Amino acid sequence: MEIIHISAECYPAAKVGGLADVVGALPKYQNKIGHIAKVVVPAYDTKFIRESEFEVAYDAWSNYGNNHFQYRILKEKSNKLGFDLYLVHIQGLTDRPNVYGYADDTERFVAFQIATLDWIAQWEHRPDVIHCHDHHTGLVPFMVTNCLKYQSISKIPTVLTIHNAQYQGQFGWDKLYYLPAFDLWKGGLLGWKDSINPLASAIKCAWRVTTVSPSYLEEMMGNARGLESLLRQERWKSVGILNGIDSEVWNPETDPMLGKGYNLKTVESGKAANKKALCDVFQLDSSKPLFTFIGRLVDEKGADLLPDIFYSALYQHGDNINILILGSGDSWVEGRLNQIKDYYSRNYNAYIGYNEQVSHEIYAGADFLLMPSRVEPCGLNQLYALRYGTVPIVRRVGGLKDTVIDIGDGGFGICHDQTSVWDVTHAINRAVELYNDKKAFKAVRKTMMKIDHSWDKAATNYIELYQILKQA
Numbered sequence: 001m002e003i004i005h006i007s008a009e010c011y012p013a014a015k016v017g018g019l020a021d022v023v024g025a026l027p028k029y030q031n032k033i034g035h036i037a038k039v040v041v042p043a044y045d046t047k048f049i050r051e052s053e054f055e056v057a058y059d060a061w062s063n064y065g066n067n068h069f070q071y072r073i074l075k076e077k078s079n080k081l082g083f084d085l086y087l088v089h090i091q092g093l094t095d096r097p098n099v100y101g102y103a104d105d106t107e108r109f110v111a112f113q114i115a116t117l118d119w120i121a122q123w124e125h126r127p128d129v130i131h132c133h134d135h136h137t138g139l140v141p142f143m144v145t146n147c148l149k150y151q152s153i154s155k156i157p158t159v160l161t162i163h164n165a166q167y168q169g170q171f172g173w174d175k176l177y178y179l180p181a182f183d184l185w186k187g188g189l190l191g192w193k194d195s196i197n198p199l200a201s202a203i204k205c206a207w208r209v210t211t212v213s214p215s216y217l218e219e220m221m222g223n224a225r226g227l228e229s230l231l232r233q234e235r236w237k238s239v240g241i242l243n244g245i246d247s248e249v250w251n252p253e254t255d256p257m258l259g260k261g262y263n264l265k266t267v268e269s270g271k272a273a274n275k276k277a278l279c280d281v282f283q284l285d286s287s288k289p290l291f292t293f294i295g296r297l298v299d300e301k302g303a304d305l306l307p308d309i310f311y312s313a314l315y316q317h318g319d320n321i322n323i324l325i326l327g328s329g330d331s332w333v334e335g336r337l338n339q340i341k342d343y344y345s346r347n348y349n350a351y352i353g354y355n356e357q358v359s360h361e362i363y364a365g366a367d368f369l370l371m372p373s374r375v376e377p378c379g380l381n382q383l384y385a386l387r388y389g390t391v392p393i394v395r396r397v398g399g400l401k402d403t404v405i406d407i408g409d410g411g412f413g414i415c416h417d418q419t420s421v422w423d424v425t426h427a428i429n430r431a432v433e434l435y436n437d438k439k440a441f442k443a444v445r446k447t448m449m450k451i452d453h454s455w456d457k458a459a460t461n462y463i464e465l466y467q468i469l470k471q472a
């Protein structure tokens, strides 16, 4: 089958979070099992894109509303990612350093989607499925089926994967004219509660909807930022498929970002060496248990509570624990996390910012990884932690619930029920107990590292889903 993934992010071309990891790995694994999976993302001004070689695959003009633009489809030349990567270059719109956060993000992603479909519509052959990811590509299912200029591709099945329903990409009806012409009576398929809502539109129009874990699918029926009733209505065509991880990129034995590689047999010495190096850089004491957090500092991750959780844990455990955080997001959370350094400089540090290298070093060097998320559609950090022998401490929600079993239930992680200072501090207390029981701690590490979360299974699940659509 030929599958076209359309996304705003794809590792390593452009990454903000987990969406990039999935779109950078799933197609590779689909290719491995004999299919042709391609990825289309905007041509940002990122390091990877600047440093890679591309050839022009197509060059044309298009428009969103009255705004005409020239676009180029660029194909990565070397196939070094394990799939064909195509970029949509629109001068002045896509070629910026950041993926999101501009006042004209709506225009940028509308133009990206239109250019992508214009290009696909003029191919001599038809792909078997168009797979969209999150709201940035959420207008694609509507446009493919309903816009007159895409009649030639209107029968291609579309699939939407919801990585995070917290973000929906809403914009006003005054921008309806951005879309290529369609029968206006179909306009209702674009909207939700007084605005055009790309995520809602994709849920209505895609042939199938997937979420990145089974539990998140169920949770969304009761909590999806206003889309609950729509999701209940479209439940019949929805399925939860648990994400995998790219076990070639996330392999502690071969990871080039680590000072010392390790495997199941050498985990104790390997982790100790990585921990020592990490603690030296961040002025921490490697003889104490190291607790970490990596991620976007936003409410859905429970980041607003982290400062109070850390004050509480550091107060209770005095000088006997270390905490290291890597993240960026809400500025008041960043400020409070930085402030803790003034009070606990010997056993706390924070790297405010984004750094892929440091994230790998932390997964390898840490003892525990905290994920007190309020919402977690799947979560990849806990899967990376498991592979690197770092015990995840997670709230029982979404994909965290589906992938981490508490040590009290014979498992390998520490789970808590609420995103609250009390629950997380209590979980940290349990973690300190586990750390001090060296035999149990070693056994848990070994169990974790044996778990296989590679994409092999999920890649097949998606193919089975596409095959049903092809026969429909």
Ligand SMILES: Nc1ncnc2c1ncn2[C@@H]1O[C@H](COP(=O)(O)OP(=O)(O)O[C@H]2O[C@H](CO)[C@@H](O)[C@H](O)[C@H]2O)[C@@H](O)[C@H]1O
Pocket (backbone or CB within 6 Å): 016, 017, 018, 019, 021, 022, 163, 164, 212, 243, 294, 295, 296, 326, 327, 328, 353, 354, 355, 356, 359, 376, 377, 378, 379, 380, 381, 399
């Ligand atoms: N400051 C920083 N420096 C370096 N690396 C950083 C970083 N902050 C985050 N990362 C990295 O970004 C990724 C985060 O992935 P997640 O899946 O945990 O979250 P995200 O909410 O972005 O993804 C959404 O999509 C994914 C994919 O479907 C779902 O798993 C998830 O639940 C959903 O919220 C990891 O690779 C992590 O290491």
